Amino acid sequence: MVSIYRRFPRQMYFCDQMKFTLQHKDPQSKARAGLIETDHGPIETPIFMPVGTVGTVKAIHQHELEKSIKAQIILGNTYHLYLRPGMEVLEGAGGLHAFTGWKGPILTDSGGYQVYSLSHRRKITEEGVTFASHIDGSKHFLTPERAIDIQRSIGGDIIMAFDECPPYPCDYAYAKNSMELTHRWLKRCCEHFDQTSGKYGYSQTFFPIVQGSTYDDLRRASAETIASFDRQGNAIGGLSVGEPEEEMYRVADMVCDILPKDKPRYLMGVGTPVNILECIAVGVDMFDCVLPTRNARHGLLYTAKGIINIKNQKWKNDHSPIDADGPCLTSQTHSKAYLRHLIHTKEYLGAQLASLHNLSFFLWLVGEARQHIQAGDFVSWKQQMVKELPRRL
């Protein structure tokens, strides 16, 4: 049996530790352009990370991610990967990069969010969380230390703290206790991370997560605590969980002001194109969301001129390109009528083409944002874009 460990044709950088260079600051907003360097290659920020839930960005080949969508980093979900294929298989493969054949950087979440949103019969104690798998009901126990161990085995370039993500709305007492538990767990995560090392010869970087629901004093306290850990990057969790958009922007703004300027800031699970632009404006550098791929499978297509519901009857005999001016070659060469037909008949290729289209759009959007930050006209460009983009999708 010949193993396929020979799958790192992209030259490994071996920066040893992740580096972040702040390259440009927008004069009229808090938007930034930067460069993250990992052992699996560079990431130009602001960046959107396609979500590869269970070891694949849904309906997308790895070579399309690289060549067509021009993804620079993708996300893996620890909860899903821990359940399937499981640690034995991932370790046997030599980590998620080797297992999937994706050669660029990977960020893994800690599993905390999915434990709360997907699993059953969960019980939170100081030690950790007991939960039942949403797939087969099997019982599992996750602790901060175990979450780090699992992420060491998955082998993401950036790995996340194990946190509790409170629901929205959430009363003050719950939010405060939850945040304090997250901070205590963070200390354990850090200690365990620092006592262990990467398993596959490249370095991994650890990001803590700010919590505190939508309470300003909690968010401020959490941001200060997280900043004091002095890791190489920081994340903001617990947003895009149902709160009004204005709350999201306000909290992100306030937290970004506290988090160190010389480190990347990652807003977890956000969001719509408008959310992304507004949060770039307050200083966020990294985003991830399932919206582009999930909406694609339902026939909702993003364009710079708004959203298209390709299932609509009006596209039935429209043989113009899906998006003549868009960044995706596929969308320039396939017609609306063809994609409507494929989505309508539930053909695999419909999900494939639509996902390719939407992810290309999200990567194009953050790339444009970066260029406008560098050119100094980000704010006026953003205002124009926000007018054209859909409000709620």
Place this chain on the structure above:
Amino acid sequence: MVSIYRRFPRQMYFCDQMKFTLQHKDPQSKARAGLIETDHGPIETPIFMPVGTVGTVKAIHQHELEKSIKAQIILGNTYHLYLRPGMEVLEGAGGLHAFTGWKGPILTDSGGYQVYSLSHRRKITEEGVTFASHIDGSKHFLTPERAIDIQRSIGGDIIMAFDECPPYPCDYAYAKNSMELTHRWLKRCCEHFDQTSGKYGYSQTFFPIVQGSTYDDLRRASAETIASFDRQGNAIGGLSVGEPEEEMYRVADMVCDILPKDKPRYLMGVGTPVNILECIAVGVDMFDCVLPTRNARHGLLYTAKGIINIKNQKWKNDHSPIDADGPCLTSQTHSKAYLRHLIHTKEYLGAQLASLHNLSFFLWLVGEARQHIQAGDFVSWKQQMVKELPRRL
């Protein structure tokens, strides 16, 4: 609205009429190697045609068909395309080539087989067939003339006669009456075909179909009748419908002996790799079947050393390539463990990679057969291959 008619970058040949050149005859069997030339490009025979049921070869991009699988011609199903997206859309697009973006040759069946296998409440009269759609129960009426008109609108390079495909087993009287009806319909198809012309500027070629179930005298009479129509190619229908394999080979052999040698012979809906090799040996040039794509979606993978059920537990931690020696680059670079995981979790990418693998194998198989015919050692190669290949899949 800019239409996408600009989608024929591959130079059109404009042979005006399809040409067939018989290039090699195997000295030890009846196997042949030939060249079909169509306005959408050449086809080297023997050839396998991937089935693009509803305007897409399931889970496969057109560019993969061309670049990875190296398909030379694909099949479209008239019944499915007539129901969805329908003639208005296909005509609006400028035919199936423009609609799908596939630039190579296309063969369409006549819809006859699906009317019998899929539709409801069908009623056959001399005039044609009334049936209810399997999708929405809507009522439709197909005649030989209408089947030609529809195929003119779809725009396949090779289009098929409207026939009745009897079930197996089938009593002699039914088979005889059915065959005679097919012959009378063939006369109407030919007349209508000759009175009409292609709609999109390239030529279409019409193939009649031999029927007659597994009765030797009926098959012989049908083959002689079909041959007497003197069209540019001929097809054999009504096999691979449940009869023993030996019956299939015997009937195909007998019919090929009667059909003209200077015209391509297409065995419809066949079959397994072994079926294809055995029928190449009796003189068949063209094949189509849903087996490689359907089996792929269930995790059954063809290799030169037999079939793999990738769902098996034994592949769970096997990180060797799916098929290290196979023709498919994807299968050489992705592991069995990864594909097992994707099929197991029902991820789109599982169907995509497995379909790519199986179709690459089928195209490789007929390409190898062609090379061995040209090299003069087809029979010994075939005997060796048949030993390795699965019997029933």
